[in-house]
Amino acid sequence: MTELEKLQASCFLEIGGCDNLKKLDALKNSIFGKGGKIVELMKELRNLNNEQKRKLGSEINLLKSGILGKLNSKFHELEMKELEQKLLSEFVDVALPPRPEHCGKIHPLTKVEEEVVDILSSYGFVFADGPDIEGEHLNFTALNMPNHHPARTMHDTFYVHRPADDNGRKLLRTHTSPVQIRAMLAHKPPLRVFSIGRVYRSDYDATHTPMFSQIEGLIVEKNVGFSHLKWILADFLKKFFEVKDLKMRFRPSFFPFTEPSAEVDINYKVEGGKIIFGEGEEWLEICGCGIVHPVVLGHGKVDAGRYQGLAFGFGLERLASLKYGIPDLRGYFEADERWIDTFGFSHAIR
Numbered sequence: 503m504t505e506l507e508k509l510q511a512s513c514f515l516e517i518g519g520c521d522n523l524k525k526l527d528a529l530k531n532s533i534f535g536k537g538g539k540i541v542e543l544m545k546e547l548r549n550l551n552n553e554q555k556r557k558l559g560s561e562i563n564l565l566k567s568g569i570l571g572k573l574n575s576k577f578h579e580l581e582m583k584e585l586e587q588k589l590l591s592e593f594v595d596v597a598l599p600p601r602p603e604h605c606g607k608i609h610p611l612t613k614v615e616e617e618v619v620d621i622l623s624s625y626g627f628v629f630a631d632g633p634d635i636e637g638e639h640l641n642f643t644a645l646n647m648p649n650h651h652p653a654r655t656m657h658d659t660f661y662v663h664r665p666a667d668d669n670g671r672k673l674l675r676t677h678t679s680p681v682q683i684r685a686m687l688a689h690k691p692p693l694r695v696f697s698i699g700r701v702y703r704s705d706y707d708a709t710h711t712p713m714f715s716q717i718e719g720l721i722v723e724k725n726v727g728f729s730h731l732k733w734i735l736a737d738f739l740k741k742f743f744e745v746k747d748l749k750m751r752f753r754p755s756f757f758p759f760t761e762p763s764a765e766v767d768i769n770y771k772v773e774g775g776k777i778i779f780g781e782g783e784e785w786l787e788i789c790g791c792g793i794v795h796p797v798v799l800g801h802g803k804v805d806a807g808r809y810q811g812l813a814f815g816f817g818l819e820r821l822a823s824l825k826y827g828i829p830d831l832r833g834y835f836e837a838d839e840r841w842i843d844t845f846g847f848s849h850a851i852r
């Protein structure tokens with residue numbers, strides 16, 4: 503066995519016997535580092551003639567790459583072992599039941615959102631989304647509210663200090679209706695989409711918060727009209743409030759993006775401090791809706807001669823408050839544990 507072969511054999515033996523990364527690192531240093539075995543070997547080259555230098559040099563190179571290969575595969579093996587041990591020691595049994603004292607609750611908005619999604623999906627609606635920071639064009643202009651349109655002032659808009667772009671000045675969207683345009687531009691009709699998301703208006707009292715949530719629905723199909731819109735909303739509200747005989751009133755209204763427009767009221771009475779739907783003579787406004795204005799279809803690149811649009815919009819907190827008797831809108835966003843304890847839902851009954 504030559505000197506080099508001996509050195510290789512002893513290195514291989516030491517590497518093979520290493521059982522942790524720290525030791526292996528130290529070993530690597532003792533072979534390749536300053537004063538290491540390889541450096542010592544290289545020193546011998548000084549005393550040789552050119553021919554011998556070339557021969558020994560290439561032998562050393564071969565030795566180096568052999569040892570490095572062995573080292574690298576050992577590093578890999580030990581790293582894998584360490585990772586395995588780490589994963590085992592950090593194992594968490596996610597199937598364990600929570601301790602009652604640490605059991606969180608489902609926020610009413612999440613609960614109601616899931617209910618709404620279930621019902622709308624059953625009619626074939628699919629989810630569509632848009633950003634919270636929207637441009638003036640999609641939030642207003644494309645929805646038939648050109649500059650200086652009086653309806654713009656009805657939305658107390660938060661403008662954002664960001665450079666304007668093709669979509670106009672930046673603002674926090676005041677409603678989810680811009681998603682209508684985004685959906686039409688992204689997909690060709692027939693279209694049945696809904697969106698749920700946060701919207702923002704500069705307003706704050708017991709029935710208004712600067713941030714709240716809306717649900718938006720849009721159908722763009724051939725041969726659809728107000729009767730389809732009316733059926734869907736009536737069926738939706740009966741299912742949502744779980745009241746078969748819910749009476750409804752479609753009251754003429756105005757929205758710039760729909761023509762004709764309506765607001766839907768549902769009947770109710772208050773008994774023993776509780777609100778009962780489907781009975782009594784009182785009426786409560788619950789949603790806005792209408793036939794999408796041809797100008798809006800045009801902004802969505804939809805041929806208004808061939809397709810009709812149906813749209814509707816709800817306030818999510820309002821739906822939740824009415825169904826689950828939650829009085830003050832502000833509680834939704836105050837992150838008060840007592841509030842979520844009172845109005846939240848346990849995971850079990852979800």
Ligand code: DAH
Pocket residue numbers: 676677678679718719757760789790791792813814815816
């Ligand atoms: N975007 C309206 C609002 O925030 C709500 C609304 C009304 C949405 C009628 C619609 C609609 O899609 O058809 O007040």
